[in-house]
Amino acid sequence: MExxxxxxxxxxxxxxxxxxxxxxxxxxxxxxxxxxxxLVICFLLLKAPDLAIVQIVVETITLIIMxxxxxxxxxxxxxxxxxxxxxxxxxxxxxxxLVLVFFFARAIESLNPLGQHTLRMASAYVGDPAAKTGSAxxxxxxxxxxxxxxxxxxxxILFTAAIGVLTILRIKGKK
Amino acid sequence: MMVYIxxxxxxxxxxxxxxxxxxxxxxxxxxxxxxxxxxxxxVLIGYxxxxxxxxxxxxxxxxxxxxxLPQAMVLTAIVIGLATTAMLMAIAIRLYRKYGTFDxxxxxxxxx
Amino acid sequence: MKYIALFIIALxxxxxxxxxxxxxxxxxxxxxxxxxCILFGKHFAVTSFSKLLQPQRYFWxxxxxxIFIWECLKANFEVAYRVLHPAMPIKPGIVKxxxxxxxxxxxxxLANSITMTPxxxxxxxxxxxxxxxxxxxxxDNPEEYSQKVSGRFEKYIKKIFE
Amino acid sequence: MSLIVKKVAxxxxxxxxxxxxxxxxxxHLTPGGGFAGxxxxxxxxxxxxxxxxxxxxxxxxxxxxxxxxxxxxxLTVLILAVVGLFIGTKVFFNNYxxxxxxxxxxSAGTIPLYNILIGIEVxxxxxxIFLALIIYKxxxx
Numbered sequence: 001m002e003x004x005x006x007x008x009x010x011x012x013x014x015x016x017x018x019x020x021x022x023x024x025x026x027x028x029x030x031x032x033x034x035x036x037x038x039l040v041i042c043f044l045l046l047k048a049p050d051l052a053i054v055q056i057v058v059e060t061i062t063l064i065i066m067x068x069x070x071x072x073x074x075x076x077x078x079x080x081x082x083x084x085x086x087x088x089x090x091x092x093x094x095x096x097x098l099v100l101v102f103f104f105a106r107a108i109e110s111l112n113p114l115g116q117h118t119l120r121m122a123s124a125y126v127g128d129p130a131a132k133t134g135s136a137x138x139x140x141x142x143x144x145x146x147x148x149x150x151x152x153x154x155x156x157i158l159f160t161a162a163i164g165v166l167t168i169l170r171i172k173g174k175k
Numbered sequence: 176m177m178v179y180i181x182x183x184x185x186x187x188x189x190x191x192x193x194x195x196x197x198x199x200x201x202x203x204x205x206x207x208x209x210x211x212x213x214x215x216x217x218v219l220i221g222y223x224x225x226x227x228x229x230x231x232x233x234x235x236x237x238x239x240x241x242x243x244l245p246q247a248m249v250l251t252a253i254v255i256g257l258a259t260t261a262m263l264m265a266i267a268i269r270l271y272r273k274y275g276t277f278d279x280x281x282x283x284x285x286x287x
Numbered sequence: 288m289k290y291i292a293l294f295i296i297a298l299x300x301x302x303x304x305x306x307x308x309x310x311x312x313x314x315x316x317x318x319x320x321x322x323x324c325i326l327f328g329k330h331f332a333v334t335s336f337s338k339l340l341q342p343q344r345y346f347w348x349x350x351x352x353x354i355f356i357w358e359c360l361k362a363n364f365e366v367a368y369r370v371l372h373p374a375m376p377i378k379p380g381i382v383k384x385x386x387x388x389x390x391x392x393x394x395x396x397l398a399n400s401i402t403m404t405p406x407x408x409x410x411x412x413x414x415x416x417x418x419x420x421x422x423x424x425x426x427d428n429p430e431e432y433s434q435k436v437s438g439r440f441e442k443y444i445k446k447i448f449e
Numbered sequence: 450m451s452l453i454v455k456k457v458a459x460x461x462x463x464x465x466x467x468x469x470x471x472x473x474x475x476x477h478l479t480p481g482g483g484f485a486g487x488x489x490x491x492x493x494x495x496x497x498x499x500x501x502x503x504x505x506x507x508x509x510x511x512x513x514x515x516x517x518x519x520x521x522x523x524l525t526v527l528i529l530a531v532v533g534l535f536i537g538t539k540v541f542f543n544n545y546x547x548x549x550x551x552x553x554x555x556s557a558g559t560i561p562l563y564n565i566l567i568g569i570e571v572x573x574x575x576x577x578i579f580l581a582l583i584i585y586k587x588x589x590x
Contacts (some may be wrong), residue, residue, distance in 0.1 A: 001224075002177060002178055005178050005219070006177050006178055006181055009178060009181040009182060009185065009215070010181065012185055012211070013181065013184055013185050013188060016185060016188045016189065016192075016208045017188055019192075019201075019204050019208070020188065020191070020192040020196065020201060020204070020205060025198070025200050025201075028200070028201060028204060029200070029204065032204045032207060032208065035185075035208055035211055036207075036211065039211050039214065039215060042215055042218070043218060046218050046219065046222050046241070047222070047226060047227060047228045047229075047241045048218055048228065048241070048246050048249075049228050049480035050246060050250060050480045050481060050482065050485065051214075051218065051246055051249055051250055051253070052480075053472070053480060053481050053485040054250055054253050054254070054484050054485045054488065055253055057485060057488035057489055057492055058253055058254065058256075058257045058488055060492065061257065061488060061491065061492065061495065061575060061579070062207070062257055062260055062261075064495060064499075064579070065260070065261055065264055065578070065579065065582060066200075066203075066204075066260075066264060068582055068583065069200070069264050069267065069268050069582070070200065072268060072586065073268060073271045073277070074271075074277070077198060077201075078197055078198055078276075078277070078278050080197075085280075086195070089194055089195045090194075090195055092194055093190065093191050093194040093195055096190060096194065097187050097190060097191065100186075100187065100190070101183075101187075104183050108176065108179055108180070111179060111220065112220075113176065114176075114178055114179075114219060114222060115222055115223060115224035116223075116224065117220060117221055117222060117223050117242055119223075119242055121244055122221075122242045122243060122244040125243060125244060126229070126240055126242075126243065133557055133558070133560065134477075134550075134556050134557040134558060134560075135477040135556075135557040135560050136230055136231045136232075136477060136478045136479075136557075137229070137230050137231075137476065137477050137478060137479065137480065137481075137482070138229035138230065138231070138240065138243040139229055139243045139246050139247050139250065139482070140476050140477050140482045140560060140564065141477070141557070141560065142243055142244060142247040143247045143250065143251070143482070144559075144560045144563045144564065144567075145558075145560060147247060148530065148563075150247075150248075150251055151251065151563070151567065152526065152527075152530070154251045154254060154255060155523055155526065155567060155570050155571075156523070157255050157258055158254060158255075158258050158570065158571060158574040159519060159520075159523055159570070159574060160258075161258035161259070161261060161262050161574065161578065162516070162519065162573075162574040162577040162578055162581075164262050164265070165261055165262060165265040165577070165578045165581045165582070166516075166577065166581050168262075168265045168266060168269050169265055169268075169269065169581050169582070169585040170581075170585060228480070230478075230479070230480065250482075250484060253484075254484050254488075254571065257575075258574075261578045264582075265578075265581070265582065268582070293463065296463070297463060297467055300464060300467055301467060301471070304467070304468070304471050305471065305475075307554075309554065311554045311555050312554055315474055315554065319467060319470045319471075319474070320467075322470070323463055323466055323467060323470075326466070327462055327463050327466060327497075330459050330462075330497065330501075331459060331460075331463060391452060391456055392456055394452060394456075395452065395453050395456035395457060398453050399453070399457070409453065411451050411453075412451060412452045412453060
């Protein structure tokens, strides 16, 4: 299992690097699609069918939106020239990455190896109390019963995003 | 351990893209790549060897389920990720119509 | 009339999908089918209800399926021969063929059948003509090539849909 | 788009839509739920809009409908949640309906209702975002 997921993650990293360095914005968007669709296969292998269904639909809609935006505007990537600003940015990124790697190396010690997770937090939700909600799908049971507030907040964010997109695109620009 | 490190490398790739790129579309793509790496890390932590998907069935006797809690969290996060991506795309196209470019430095210079 | 056709198709699809004949499931299925009728009924492709009730159309559909699979197999071997042959005897081009099907759904079925057969791809439909990309144009005679490309399907599709 | 794409889209959207409703209604029994099903419903509409091109007046009407159904469904979620305060114990988001037998279509109390409402909300929100991106394509002078 670990090997399969590692290979998929390797593909995802290659796709991500290509998406960042592509010369054409359309191919960059499509390369970002590689990462998203590989994620679907990872979710299926990790026994998360709910997530796989959501991710495959959401990724498709995201791609449609991104392609619509790119076709509406321009496909050409800006010319990257190495000046002082760019050098400062790259060194800044490297410093950030080093700091994060340091903290991640500390954090990874407290993680269990893959596949030996203990249900420390979820033990209240799985097993006998699961019959409390009466839902056969435990994820839906958690989402709408134990953690209803999360779902309400999430619905609010979607609502706000829809209103925000309408507002941003509707206003008249002053030229 | 290998998978955790690889998903962290994916996160670093996204971070590098955000800091060094100047194109707004590339920045949005890098942001969504960072989101993906966090999703896969959370679901990997909740995986249990020999576990089945967290759906109660009668066919398996005495089953072990994988942890449903990270899955519920990630399910919420995916939809929020879609909302933020759509919002950022709307802002990007709006800026493009006003300034005629996706370059964030040009946009900064034209202010006023 | 087309709303009733859509309602029946939707309910049948729902029962196949759930495979459960309890009362609550059927009630939910009826509600779902009514919602589908209200939202998509105006744009549904099947326009005539009476044609759905004529049994000979289903008979011809079965016959058509058998013939289509046979043609597909033949075309597969032909294309495989052309690809594997060392000289690669291909002569690609686009031909314009007149069809005398009237309804849109029949035209679409014909176009999809031609696309499914290896070696030929439908490019577009404009009024009464379809444009087909063909891997090996054997003749220049319009009668002959229209018979070769679309004639083998057209008479059955006419019996099914018109 | 050409005739082939239009006809196939007309034929297929109905089945995509029904599959989305199936995913939503069976959300507490099988994988899926309000989020996945709502996204599939939005996908059916987006397929139809992509196939039939843009007709601004018609799309504008659709967008108004989407906004209204979005608002109504999120309001209903709130009302359902508040009703839990008055019936039973004093808990917001209380599951006050009988939970029934696990594995049946009518079970799990209020969860199916929340699933349906969230499904409508997600579908309407995604449709609104997509329509806004294609309606307000040009700068409105």
